[in-house]
Amino acid sequence: MDPRRTLDALILPVAVVNAVGTAFGFVYYMDMFVSFPPYLWPFIPDSPLSTLLFSLALFLIYAGRGRQWLTLAAGVAVMKYGLWTDFVILFYSDHFLSPDLRSFYYLMFVLHLGMLFEPLVLLPHLRPRARHLALVLTWYLLNDYTDYWIGTNPLAPYHFQGMWVVAIFSVLSTLGLSLGLYGAARVYKRRSAGTK
Numbered sequence: 001m002d003p004r005r006t007l008d009a010l011i012l013p014v015a016v017v018n019a020v021g022t023a024f025g026f027v028y029y030m031d032m033f034v035s036f037p038p039y040l041w042p043f044i045p046d047s048p049l050s051t052l053l054f055s056l057a058l059f060l061i062y063a064g065r066g067r068q069w070l071t072l073a074a075g076v077a078v079m080k081y082g083l084w085t086d087f088v089i090l091f092y093s094d095h096f097l098s099p100d101l102r103s104f105y106y107l108m109f110v111l112h113l114g115m116l117f118e119p120l121v122l123l124p125h126l127r128p129r130a131r132h133l134a135l136v137l138t139w140y141l142l143n144d145y146t147d148y149w150i151g152t153n154p155l156a157p158y159h160f161q162g163m164w165v166v167a168i169f170s171v172l173s174t175l176g177l178s179l180g181l182y183g184a185a186r187v188y189k190r191r192s193a194g195t196k
Contacts (some may be wrong), residue, residue: 050077082115
């Protein structure tokens, strides 16, 4: 079986699942929206915005109108915020995995773990250039800045200790995942060209 055809068959179902998750995610962040001015709203709903971008990128690919900058941004986003959420659940497990909350956050952990693997669906369609990588890095580093200097991250209301660790983890994941997905796309392209 052709791996590309297998991945392409997943495009529409994965897009729909992400769109449903997006709706729930925006509800989760409602309290934060009212606490910040509208110009900061794009920096608040990290996970739901990532799944929205991912769904949009997949729908455009399915329609034959994919955009490389969006595809790379969406792939980095779902990996970044999937990994970030799972890291935070484990790092602050005394809170998130306490008896009252553990059922909900076990589910969140599994769902966000799945986000790490979703960009595999994008690889056959991902051909980013250096300018796309620069745009993605700029956006997500700006998002990290607003999250930890302005307080638009969802942990800010909890006043947890050790937020500097989460901030460093977030910046490193921005750099590592952006460069990693960009590199993986280039390797995939070379290998695909070599098998033709």
